[in-house]
Amino acid sequence: MSSPSKAGRPRSADLDRALLVATQDLLAEVGYDRLSIETVAARCGAGKATVYRRWAGKSELVADAVAQLHGEYPEPDTGTLRGDLLLMSSIWLDPDSRRDAVVAGLLTAMAHDAGLREAVRVAVSEPHQAIFAAIVGRAVARGEVPAGRDLEMIGSVFPAVTFHHLTVLAAPVGKELVERIIDGVLMPALTWHEPTTRG
Incomplete structure (x- = not known):
C-alpha cells in the first residue's frame, strides 16, 4: 500500500x-x-x-482505498506452487458486491487518468506482482518451475481475467473461476518444459 x-x-x-x-x-x-x-x-x-x-x-487516496478494500495479499508458503497460488488468490473467494462495484467503476477511470493508473499500480499491482514473484521463486528452487519464465506476463493473467469477469460479464469471482485460472492457465504456463530434441 x-x-x-x-x-x-x-x-x-x-x-x-x-x-x-x-x-x-x-x-x-x-x-x-x-x-x-x-x-x-x-x-x-x-x-x-x-x-x-x-x-x-485524489488518485493516491483512491488507490489506498482500493488496496484496503482488497485487504493484504497473503504471503503463502505451503510447500507447493498450486497451494501457494490458491492461497494468494483467496482474497477473491468471499463474495463482496461492494468491492466488485468499486473495482469495476475504477477501471473506466483508469483508462483516461494516468495519475490514477500510477497510484493503483503502486498500491495494488506491485504488491501482487512481488508476492507472485516470491511464490514462483520458491517453486523454481524446489524444481517445480523452470527458471526464466516471463513473470510479468504470466502474473498479469489472474488480475486480467478476474477484472474481465467483474466488468464485461458482471459476475462475481468464485472458487471455481479461481481454480480454472490456476489449473488451466497459470500452472501450465509456469511448469511446461521445452521438449527435448533427439539428434
Missing part, C-alpha cells in the same frame, strides 16, 4: 480508516470522476486539509 504524507499533526488510525471507507462508499455511489476530496472529508466530519495531510491527492 502506498504511504500517505506524514506532514502535519499526528495521524489517527481510526480517522485514516474512516476516510478510506468513505472513499470506497463514494466510489461505489458516484464513481471516480464525481468523487472529490471535499465530499470524502465532509462524510467523515473533517475538513479537506485533513485529507491532504494524509494523501497528496
Whole structure:
C-alpha cells in the first residue's frame, strides 16, 4: 500500500480508516470522476486539509482505498506452487458486491487518468506482482518451475481475467473461476518444459 504524507499533526488510525471507507462508499455511489476530496472529508466530519495531510491527492487516496478494500495479499508458503497460488488468490473467494462495484467503476477511470493508473499500480499491482514473484521463486528452487519464465506476463493473467469477469460479464469471482485460472492457465504456463530434441 502506498504511504500517505506524514506532514502535519499526528495521524489517527481510526480517522485514516474512516476516510478510506468513505472513499470506497463514494466510489461505489458516484464513481471516480464525481468523487472529490471535499465530499470524502465532509462524510467523515473533517475538513479537506485533513485529507491532504494524509494523501497528496485524489488518485493516491483512491488507490489506498482500493488496496484496503482488497485487504493484504497473503504471503503463502505451503510447500507447493498450486497451494501457494490458491492461497494468494483467496482474497477473491468471499463474495463482496461492494468491492466488485468499486473495482469495476475504477477501471473506466483508469483508462483516461494516468495519475490514477500510477497510484493503483503502486498500491495494488506491485504488491501482487512481488508476492507472485516470491511464490514462483520458491517453486523454481524446489524444481517445480523452470527458471526464466516471463513473470510479468504470466502474473498479469489472474488480475486480467478476474477484472474481465467483474466488468464485461458482471459476475462475481468464485472458487471455481479461481481454480480454472490456476489449473488451466497459470500452472501450465509456469511448469511446461521445452521438449527435448533427439539428434
